[in-house]
Amino acid sequence: MTECRLLTGKVALVTEAAAGIGEAVALYFAQDQAKVMVLDKDGDPAQQVVGHIQNPGGDAILAEADLRDAAAVSRAIDLTLRATARSTSWSTMPGCTRARALWK
Ligand SMILES: NC(=O)c1ccc[n+]([C@@H]2O[C@H](COP(=O)([O-])OP(=O)(O)OC[C@H]3O[C@@H](n4cnc5c(N)ncnc54)[C@H](O)[C@@H]3O)[C@@H](O)[C@H]2O)c1
Numbered sequence: 001m002t003e004c005r006l007l008t009g010k011v012a013l014v015t016e017a018a019a020g021i022g023e024a025v026a027l028y029f030a031q032d033q034a035k036v037m038v039l040d041k042d043g044d045p046a047q048q049v050v051g052h053i054q055n056p057g058g059d060a061i062l063a064e065a066d067l068r069d070a071a072a073v074s075r076a077i078d079l080t081l082r083a084t085a086r087s088t089s090w091s092t093m094p095g096c097t098r099a100r101a102l103w104k
Helices: 020-031 043-054 070-083 096-103
Strands: 011-014 035-040 059-064 089-091
Touching (some): 020 043
Parallel strands (some): 011 035, 011 089
8 A cells, every 4th residue: 555645845843743633743744744833832751752753763953942932922923933844834822822923
């Protein structure tokens, strides 16, 4: 069967990615060949998720930020945009309203 890698070459900024739903989304996107920006306020567990992606050969970068901190989120977005010409996927749990405002 032919594999379908819809996220190959794309960058995904996944918020709350150190645990739970966000971690599952980050691992799933990485499995689908995306470069994953692992955003979470807790750097150590987020770094572990980065390691879980990188160890089998995936591509991930830590983007430590508290979603309540507009400047930190803005820095994470800048990091994501520097990782590629354009962020082509966005996954977020809460904090979406503020993050969306930053895109304007
Ligand atoms: N689990 C569910 O059934 C469910 C259902 C509906 C909504 N939600 C919402 O989805 C989100 C994720 O749920 P979960 O069960 O995966 O949670 P979880 O507690 O397993 O993981 C949450 C992650 O988000 C990070 N986080 C929390 N606040 C943050 C902030 N301000 N900035 C950056 N990172 C932050 C934490 O450090 C943690 O790594 C939660 O907001 C939850 O309320 C969950």
